[in-house]
Amino acid sequence: MNRKRNILISVTAALLSALLVYGVYVLQLRQVKFQETVDVVVPVRxxxxxxxxxxxxLGMKPIAKASYSESMAVSRDELNxxxxxxxxxxDEPLLRWKVDKFRLLPTDSQSTFGIPRDYVLSVSNGIxxxxxxxxYASGDSVQSExxxxxxxxxxxxxxxxNVEIDDMNDSSLKSMANGDKEAMYASRRDANGMIDYINLNLTEEQWLQLDSLCKGGKSxxxxxxxPESLDVGASPEEGTP
Structure with missing residues (x-):
């Protein structure tokens, strides 16, 4: 009876020792992996x-620490x-220069249209x-809306x-990108010049709607x-007529 008990104790001790060794191995493996890799943001498609x-x-992917550069994004929240x-x-590391918070280029469904001066009744001078x-539409032939x-x-x-209107020493666009509303407001106050030409990023449907309304000269x-311009980081849907 004592012999069986001793065998059972020995087997149990061996199993516990094996589990302990395995646990230490897993912890060491995780520690090595943590030290040698960095999780970076990657597109899932x-x-x-x-x-x-x-x-x-967006997803996360571990890469070798030697391959990591500071231009790689490591937080999905900052890219939203x-x-x-x-x-x-x-599945490729996302570099920060490949994205922008405030882009002047049109989206994939838009084009940049120069609005003819005779189409415009008024334009806010602080734009x-x-x-x-x-x-907004205005004119005798349409209801203002x-x-x-x-x-x-x-x-x-x-x-x-043909000169861009902005403060040449401290542009409002740069302040906007940095999220500095006070500097953005100050640069607008210092900017000089009347707006004679304005270019808007519109979808084809939006431009055709605007052109059909104004080309007769009656509207x-x-x-x-x-005010959405002040919502730094906001991402409203664009391109919906």
Whole structure:
């Protein structure tokens, strides 16, 4: 009886020792892996230029620490709502320069349209490139109303001399990208010049709607500054007429 008990104790002790050794091995393996790899953000699918990033489009992937660079994104939250500047391949480390919070380029469903001066009844003089604006229809032949449901992005605003309107020493666009609302407001106050030309990023349907309304000369548009321009990091849907 004692012999059987001793055998059982020995077997149990051996199993416990084996489990302990295995546990130490797993912990050491995890520690080595943690020291030698870095988790970076990767797209879970191909992403076209102009698309806005959402959390479900992004995943995490461990890469060798020797391959990591500071330009690689390591947090999905910081990328939420960003627009893609160049196409992103699936499962490749996402470099921060490939995305932007405030893009002046149109999305993949838009084009940049110069709005003819005789189409415009009025335009807010504080508008700058990168702002969101609301477009309204006005005229004798139409009922005054909001032309597009969502605000659209201003690609550029220029004077009659084809000069971009902004504070040359401290641009409002740079302040906007840095999330500094105070500096953005100050640069707008210091900027000089009357707006003679304005370019908007519109879908084809939006441009055709605006052109059909104004080309007869009886109706014009009012372009107003939208408070969504101050919502740094916001990502409203664009391109919906």
């Amino acid at each position: 191909f992403v076209s230029a102009g698309e806005r990033l959402t959390p479900d489009m 709502g960003m627009e893609v500047v160049v196409p992103l391949g699936a 700058r490139a990168g702002d969101k604006v609301t477009v 909001r032309l597009f449901r969502e605000p659209v992005t201003v690609a550029s605003v220029k004077t009659a001399g 014009k548009v009012v372009i107003a500054y939208s």
